[in-house]
Amino acid sequence: MIDDHPMIIEGYKNTLLGENQKEYQIKIDIASNCDDAYSSIVKSSESVPYDMLFVDIKLPPSSDGSITSGEDLAKHAKELLPKAKIIILTMHREDHRIHNILKNINPSGFLIKSDLTSSELLLAFNNIVKGKAYYSSTVNDHFRKMMTNKFSLDEKNLKILYHLSRGVKTKNLPNYVSLSLSAIEKRKNQIKEMFSIAKADDQKLLEEARKRGFI
Amino acid sequence: MLKVSLKYLCIIILMLGFIISCNNKKTRIEDQDLKYNLIDEFINKGKNSELSNEERVENLEKAYGIYSTLKDNSMKVEKIHQISFAYYSLKDFENYKKFNEKALELSKSINDSLKIAESYGYLGIYYRVSELDNAYKNFYQAEKIYSSINLSKYDKKEIAFEHGRILIDLARVLQRTKNYSESEKATIRAIESFNKAENEKFLSICYTNLGILAKYMERFDEAIDYHLKAIEYDENTKDEILQKTISYNNIGTTYKSQKKYNKAKEYYNKALLSHTEFLEKNPKRKARLIDNLAYVNFLSNDTTQIPELFYKALKIRDSIDDKNGIATNTLHLAEYYQSINKDSISKVYAEQSKGISLELQKNEELLRVYKLLSEVSNKSEGLEYANQYIKLNDSLVKQERLFRDKFARIRFETDQIVEENIQISKENQILLIAILGLTTLSLLGYIIFRQQQSNKELLFAQTQQEANEEIYRLLLNQQIKLEEGRQLEQQRMSEELHDGVLGRLFGVRLSLDGINQRANDGFTDARNKYIEELKSIEKEIRLISHDLGAETLPSDVAYIDAVETLIKDLCGVHKIEYEFNSDENIDWESINDQKKVNLFRILQESLQNIFKHAKANIVKISFDYVDDKINLTILDDGIGFKTSKVKKGIGLKNIASRVSQMSGVVNFLSTEDSGTTVSVSIPL
Numbered sequence: 080m081i082d083d084h085p086m087i088i089e090g091y092k093n094t095l096l097g098e099n100q101k102e103y104q105i106k107i108d109i110a111s112n113c114d115d116a117y118s119s120i121v122k123s124s125e126s127v128p129y130d131m132l133f134v135d136i137k138l139p140p141s142s143d144g145s146i147t148s149g150e151d152l153a154k155h156a157k158e159l160l161p162k163a164k165i166i167i168l169t170m171h172r173e174d175h176r177i178h179n180i181l182k183n184i185n186p187s188g189f190l191i192k193s194d195l196t197s198s199e200l201l202l203a204f205n206n207i208v209k210g211k212a213y214y215s216s217t218v219n220d221h222f223r224k225m226m227t228n229k230f231s232l233d234e235k236n237l238k239i240l241y242h243l244s245r246g247v248k249t250k251n252l253p254n255y256v257s258l259s260l261s262a263i264e265k266r267k268n269q270i271k272e273m274f275s276i277a278k279a280d281d282q283k284l285l286e287e288a289r290k291r292g293f294i
Numbered sequence: 295m296l297k298v299s300l301k302y303l304c305i306i307i308l309m310l311g312f313i314i315s316c317n318n319k320k321t322r323i324e325d326q327d328l329k330y331n332l333i334d335e336f337i338n339k340g341k342n343s344e345l346s347n348e349e350r351v352e353n354l355e356k357a358y359g360i361y362s363t364l365k366d367n368s369m370k371v372e373k374i375h376q377i378s379f380a381y382y383s384l385k386d387f388e389n390y391k392k393f394n395e396k397a398l399e400l401s402k403s404i405n406d407s408l409k410i411a412e413s414y415g416y417l418g419i420y421y422r423v424s425e426l427d428n429a430y431k432n433f434y435q436a437e438k439i440y441s442s443i444n445l446s447k448y449d450k451k452e453i454a455f456e457h458g459r460i461l462i463d464l465a466r467v468l469q470r471t472k473n474y475s476e477s478e479k480a481t482i483r484a485i486e487s488f489n490k491a492e493n494e495k496f497l498s499i500c501y502t503n504l505g506i507l508a509k510y511m512e513r514f515d516e517a518i519d520y521h522l523k524a525i526e527y528d529e530n531t532k533d534e535i536l537q538k539t540i541s542y543n544n545i546g547t548t549y550k551s552q553k554k555y556n557k558a559k560e561y562y563n564k565a566l567l568s569h570t571e572f573l574e575k576n577p578k579r580k581a582r583l584i585d586n587l588a589y590v591n592f593l594s595n596d597t598t599q600i601p602e603l604f605y606k607a608l609k610i611r612d613s614i615d616d617k618n619g620i621a622t623n624t625l626h627l628a629e630y631y632q633s634i635n636k637d638s639i640s641k642v643y644a645e646q647s648k649g650i651s652l653e654l655q656k657n658e659e660l661l662r663v664y665k666l667l668s669e670v671s672n673k674s675e676g677l678e679y680a681n682q683y684i685k686l687n688d689s690l691v692k693q694e695r696l697f698r699d700k701f702a703r704i705r706f707e708t709d710q711i712v713e714e715n716i717q718i719s720k721e722n723q724i725l726l727i728a729i730l731g732l733t734t735l736s737l738l739g740y741i742i743f744r745q746q747q748s749n750k751e752l753l754f755a756q757t758q759q760e761a762n763e764e765i766y767r768l769l770l771n772q773q774i775k776l777e778e779g780r781q782l783e784q785q786r787m788s789e790e791l792h793d794g795v796l797g798r799l800f801g802v803r804l805s806l807d808g809i810n811q812r813a814n815d816g817f818t819d820a821r822n823k824y825i826e827e828l829k830s831i832e833k834e835i836r837l838i839s840h841d842l843g844a845e846t847l848p849s850d851v852a853y854i855d856a857v858e859t860l861i862k863d864l865c866g867v868h869k870i871e872y873e874f875n876s877d878e879n880i881d882w883e884s885i886n887d888q889k890k891v892n893l894f895r896i897l898q899e900s901l902q903n904i905f906k907h908a909k910a911n912i913v914k915i916s917f918d919y920v921d922d923k924i925n926l927t928i929l930d931d932g933i934g935f936k937t938s939k940v941k942k943g944i945g946l947k948n949i950a951s952r953v954s955q956m957s958g959v960v961n962f963l964s965t966e967d968s969g970t971t972v973s974v975s976i977p978l
Contacts, residue, residue, distance in 0.1 A: 082797075083793075083797075084794075084797035084798055084800075084801050085801075086797070086798040086800075086801030086802055086805070087797055087798070087800055087801035087804065088801070089801055089805050090800065090801040090802065090803070090804025090805040090807075090808060091804065092805075092808075093804065093805040093807075093808030093809055094804055094805075094807065094808035094811070095808075096808075097808045097809065097811060097812040137793055170792060170793070170796055170797065170800070170836070192796075192797075192800050193796075193800070193829075193832055193833060193836055195800070195804065196803075196804075196807050196825070196829070197804055197807030197808040197810070197811055198807070198811065200804065201811075250881070
């Protein structure tokens with residue numbers, strides 16, 4: 080279990096150990112930062128590999144700066160512990176992040192902390208143990224939204240929309256999305272075309288994006 | 295130069311005076327005119343020979359009375375000269391002298407060179423009768439002035455004519471004191487002057503004088519030529535006959551001196567016979583001619599009409615009391631009687647001549663009388679007369695020398711005064727140049743000072759504007775910094791809430807939930823309720839965190855914030871409601887500070903106008919972005935004004951000038967009682 084808040088780990092433990100103690104023998108290692116987590120993963124890959132990893136996205140980065148989040152950590156884990164089930168638990172519920180995580184990690188479990196209750200956690204745990212993926216309703220919503228659109232937006236486009244929706248000006252977007260201003264403008268126009276609101280302003284674009292569930 | 299400069303100074307002072315006393319001037323001029331008219335009238339009456347002498351004097355005294363109230367100027371001198379002439383015509387020479395002395399004094403006090411010279415000339419005329427040295431002095435002074443006068447200011451001919459008159463007067467004084475060569479020089483200069491003046495009136499007198507001088511210097515042929523020339527100049531003038539009479543007489547006398555008695559007789563007769571009518575009216579001249587003719591006859595031993603002619607002349611002279619003539623006439627008779635050895639009769643006439651000659655100081659006659667008496671008297675008396683003759687002769691020689699010395703001294707003294715004047719004028723010139731230089735310098739200094747001052751003012755205005763802009767830049771920067779700081783703080787709080795508080799809360803909730811699943815004490819539902827509550831708190835915190843984390847447009851907002859603060863503060867103070875809208879599409883960060891400052895100022899100015907004049911309840915302010923232009927609209931619901939009626943005050947002018955600085959357009963729309971709209975459109 081990787082989370083920088085001991086209280087959260089405590090919560091996980093309380094949930095899992097309380098009910099499931101009877102069915103499974105659960106042995107839990109905890110790590111509160113990327114360094115500890117990585118070393119534990121490496122250690123276990125050399126001895127007894129973990130079956131399951133609880134990964135928080137927002138984590139203190141590793142001291143050498145190579146691992147900055149749970150996302151990076153999960154990527155490493157997938158390589159080192161290919162058999163391990165990875166469960167992402169995160170406070171972030173933004174579409175583009177969800178989208179990203181799904182795409183990059185394809186975790187066995189994807190739980191949004193704010194939705195999570197202990198019963199849901201147990202349900203997810205049990206499903207995953209049985210080899211079934213479990214996603215939070217928010218994540219499922221995201222899937223549904225993605226499916227209803229005939230097209231999908233890539234991560235960058237989503238990011239653009241997300242930041243715009245936060246009130247960031249187009250000209251400041253290069254600070255948030257690693258693209259040049261002209262590229263961003265181009266993408267914005269592409270999105271507008273895709274939404275078939277070609278000449279609309281940003282306000283309209285955001286409204287449409289919200290309607291279509293990209294934000 | 296001095297006089298010119300002084301004149302200019304006088305003119306400047308007069309002009310100043312004129313400006314100061316502009317109002318009084320008119321009445322004073324009228325007053326002066328009246329006085330001049332009156333004084334002219336009195337003088338004319340004073341000159342009128344039909345009136346009795348008493349009346350004439352009375353009028354002249356009245357004229358003088360008015361004269362003394364006149365303002366000192368050249369005209370006033372003119373008037374006193376005229377009064378003096380009137381006295382001259384009355385043969386009141388003492389008053390003539392007195393008034394000319396006054397004239398001289400006045401001329402000196404007003405520094406009128408021409409009038410000074412004229413006054414000297416007139417005084418000379420007074421003295422030339424009996425006080426030759428004083429006459430010389432006055433004429434010489436006048437001559438000096440005429441020689442050195444600045445001709446550019448006056449009528450050159452007039453000056454030359456006056457100069458000539460003075461020169462001929464001087465020449466005649468010199469002639470009478472036997473300064474023949476000096477006199478000749480003066481006469482020639484007089485002729486030159488009259489030629490310059492193109493006026494021949496006095497040329498006959500000049501040539502007559504030259505003739506007399508030539509005779510004294512024994513250049514007889516020349517003398518005769520001069521006298522003939524004198525007649526030429528007066529040909530066809532009213533003085534022709536007079537001049538002929540004089541010249542023929544003089545020619546006769548010249549021939550007499552040459553002992554060409556027949557020639558002399560010829561000319562005396564010519565004079566006597568050709569103008570009998572004229573001579574009847576001039577008995578004095580007739581008598582002289584007859585006497586001269588008789589004397590020549592006597593000298594040439596032609597005694598046919600002698601002594602009858604002498605007696606004829608003497609009779610005329612007795613009848614008109616021509617003492618001068620009588621003195622000569624009796625001397626001639628004495629000589630005649632001596633020649634025919636009638637010593638006793640001769641002595642009687644000689645004694646008579648002596649008496650008159652003594653009286654009139656006719657020294658030449660006296661000398662001849664003494665000589666004659668010494669011959670016709672008995673021994674002791676004769677000796678006495680001989681002594682007297684020698685004494686007189688000596689004294690005459692002395693007197694001649696004395697005159698020469700005196701004249702030399704006068705010349706010297708006058709020249710000295712002139713030199714002093716030149717010295718003074720030089721000093722004055724230097725002073726004047728210095729004053730002018732100083733004035734120019736100070737003027738220059740003042741101009742430079744003003745220039746610098748205005749430069750300073752401009753510079754000051756410029757720096758002030760720069761400072762103003764700097765202040766606004768700083769203000770905006772401050773605002774931006776403030777905004778950034780707040781942003782950072784919000785971000786921090788957002789993250790703190792999201793990652794810290796929310797995480798821990800989640801952990802707590804999950805733990806509680808976990809425990810709750812296990813416990814079966816009948817309170818599970820109640821606890822679930824609180825767990826749900828915790829979840830909703832989480833959600834709320836997350837929303838807050840999200841809101842806090844949302845970027846609030848840093849720098850752009852800073853300017854708009856500054857603007858809104860301004861509006862809020864001002865409206866707050868004046869208790870007016872406001873609405874403010876700013877188009878989000880305006881990229882304030884890319885707009886230069888100058889424009890931002892100007893817009894800020896325009897807004898400020900407009901608001902001031904609204905607060906001061908409009909009596910509005912609400913102001914609506916908006917920044918719109920249309921076609922690459924920023925439109926600022928300030929609208930109020932106040933009393934408005936008639937755009938045509940209200941002259942643009944400094945406020946509106948300021949706005950207009952600021953807008954034109956940014957090559958924008960401004961419109962003031964207002965009708966009475968329906969508010970005012972100020973719309974400014976600035977291209978980006």
